[in-house]
Amino acid sequence: MGKILTDNLASGMILGADVRDRNGRLLLGTGTILSDRHLYILRTWGVIEVEIAGADDGGKGHNSAITIEPALWSAIEKEIAPLFRHADNTHPAIMELMRLRILREAAHGNH
Amino acid sequence: MATTDTTPRENSLEWLINKTESVYTLPIIYDRLTEVINHPRSSIEDITEVISKDQGLTARLLKLANSPLFGYFSKIDSIGKAATIIGTQQLQAMALAVSVTEVFTGIPENLVNMKTFWQHSIACGITARALAIYRREANVERVFAAGILHDVGRLVMCAAIPDIFGELLVAGREEKALLISLEKERLGFSHADVGGRLLEKWRIPESIAEPVACHHSPDAARKFPLEAAFIHLADIICKSLGLGFSGEWVVPPLELSAWERLDIPANALAEIIKHVEPQLSETTAILRGSAP
Numbered sequence: 001m002g003k004i005l006t007d008n009l010a011s012g013m014i015l016g017a018d019v020r021d022r023n024g025r026l027l028l029g030t031g032t033i034l035s036d037r038h039l040y041i042l043r044t045w046g047v048i049e050v051e052i053a054g055a056d057d058g059g060k061g062h063n064s065a066i067t068i069e070p071a072l073w074s075a076i077e078k079e080i081a082p083l084f085r086h087a088d089n090t091h092p093a094i095m096e097l098m099r100l101r102i103l104r105e106a107a108h109g110n111h
Numbered sequence: 112m113a114t115t116d117t118t119p120r121e122n123s124l125e126w127l128i129n130k131t132e133s134v135y136t137l138p139i140i141y142d143r144l145t146e147v148i149n150h151p152r153s154s155i156e157d158i159t160e161v162i163s164k165d166q167g168l169t170a171r172l173l174k175l176a177n178s179p180l181f182g183y184f185s186k187i188d189s190i191g192k193a194a195t196i197i198g199t200q201q202l203q204a205m206a207l208a209v210s211v212t213e214v215f216t217g218i219p220e221n222l223v224n225m226k227t228f229w230q231h232s233i234a235c236g237i238t239a240r241a242l243a244i245y246r247r248e249a250n251v252e253r254v255f256a257a258g259i260l261h262d263v264g265r266l267v268m269c270a271a272i273p274d275i276f277g278e279l280l281v282a283g284r285e286e287k288a289l290l291i292s293l294e295k296e297r298l299g300f301s302h303a304d305v306g307g308r309l310l311e312k313w314r315i316p317e318s319i320a321e322p323v324a325c326h327h328s329p330d331a332a333r334k335f336p337l338e339a340a341f342i343h344l345a346d347i348i349c350k351s352l353g354l355g356f357s358g359e360w361v362v363p364p365l366e367l368s369a370w371e372r373l374d375i376p377a378n379a380l381a382e383i384i385k386h387v388e389p390q391l392s393e394t395t396a397i398l399r400g401s402a403p
Contacts, residue, residue: 005382043182048245048382082287084351087362092377093344093370097351097362100381104352 003049006042011035017051076102122272124300124308130271132312135214140165141206145314148203158199159191162206171209172202174397180237180390197252204252207315208236208259212399215266222269222277223358225402231355232259233395234387238354239345241383245375246337250318254341257322259398260315261342262357264305264323268294280358290359291327303327329369340369348384354391 004013011034019028019042027047028038042050080101087094119125143161147153162169169190176187176197187193194202212229236258243251268276279297283290294301307324322339325332326346329339343366349355350362375383 007382007385041182041184043386048379082361084362085287086289086364087347087351088365091365091367091370093347093365093380094351094362096377096380097348100384101351101353 002052004052005049006039006047009034009039009042009050009052011039014053015050016053019047019050072106073102076105080105122275122298124298124304127267127271127305128308128312131267132309134270135267135309137207137214137313138165138168138210140168141210142314144203144206148199155191155194155199158194158202159189162190162202168206168209171397171400172205175205175209175394178390178393178397180240180394198250200250201252204250204256204319207319208252208256209398211260211263212402215263215270218266218269219273222273222280223265224356227356228262228266228358229355229399229402230391230395231349231357232262233398234349234354234391235259235261235342235345237390237394238348238384238387239341241387242341242345242373242375243338245379245383246341246373248337253316253318254322254338257319257326257338257342258345260306260310260319261323261326261346262302262306263309264302264307265358267305267309268302283358284360287361289361289363291363301327327363329366329372336369337372340366340372343369344373344375348380352384 002016013034015028015030015032015034018026018030020026027041031053032038077098080098083101084094084098089095089098119129140161144158147157147161150157162172172190172193173187175181176193177183181187181197183196187196190202197205215225218225236255239258240251240255243254248254265276275297279290279293282288282293291301291303303324303326307320310320310323318335318338321332321335322329322342325336325339326342329336329343332339347362347365350359
């Protein structure tokens with residue numbers, strides 16, 4: 001049993017633990033076989049990850065399908081450097097936001 | 112005979128607020144709503160009655176309650192149902208959020224583009240709300256409202272001191288300097304101070320006004336440091352990703368104590384942001400209506 005990010009869930013997976021909202025109210029119980037409708041509920045309630053029966057803990061990682069050429073990556077990285085000049089780019093949060101900005105720029109195809 | 116001059120010095124914080132507070136006022140209905148919500152013996156019916164007098168407000172609140180931001184399954188087709196399901200305090204914060212974008216009219220467009228300004232503000236509100244949901248906070252709507260209001264101090268500056276603020280904007284852009292630092296150097300206070308003071312004058316709850324005042328210095332918040340930290344991080348996220356634009360060309364520094372207080376793992380940010388983006392355009396359309 002392991003946690004899986006809501007975005008990586010698929011219908012047919014079985015909940016390994018109860019899903020509760022921020023007030024502790026039960027949304028979906030252990031053993032629920034997830035349908036598309038359930039996936040919708042989980043997303044709209046802001047549930048980030050859930051326990052899935054039979055999933056190994058390796059399932060938690062990023063399921064990134066986007067691959068970017070290293071040259072493009074460094075070109076965008078250079079371009080956005082001025083934006084982050086007052087931020088501490090060794091901080092994990094800032095590093096993550098820089099990564100997301102680069103992915104965003106690459107996805108929008110401005111390069 | 113010498114008289115004590117109590118007129119605030121030109122370009123001081125108080126002067127700025129005095130100059131604009133008669134121009135920018137919240138709709139009277141918001142005061143009535145606050146009054147009825149705070150009254151110990153008021154009922155859902157009383158609250159419904161106040162809101163229903165304003166058809167525009169009613170329509171926008173219901174649209175918001177039925178938008179993907181909330182994601183309720185059953186349709187919320189009346190204010191009474193919204194108050195029951197979402198909660199009266201939350202409804203009050205939502206009323207503030209849907210009212211405020213109409214308050215600021217006549218801001219010089221050469222200084223600030225209202226469309227991108229509100230895009231940034233609304234993105235910040237939605238992001239702050241998503242961070243609060245991640246942390247399983249109880250009243251996420253006031254965080255949403257505070258996010259939407261966080262930069263209104265900039266609008267006050269645009270309106271009251273357009274020449275000075277115009278110079279600061281140009282300097283910020285050309286030197287890639289932090290606009291908030293330029294504001295403090297030139298004026299002795301920042302747009303966060305102005306926003307906080309205006310909301311105080313408007314008698315907005317401190318749980319919203321203080322996070323606005325402290326969104327660049329969340330550690331300075333005495334009562335609501337967590338709420339201030341939500342707005343602080345949300346602002347940084349929106350600037351990092353280029354969601355809207357409020358005059359600042361660079362990402363402001365992240366306050367370490369605020370980051371630690373939030374206790375959100377860095378690798379959760381992508382997931383949180385993924386939930387924010389689909390909500391941006393619809394929420395903006397609801398809050399701004401047909402405004403250009």
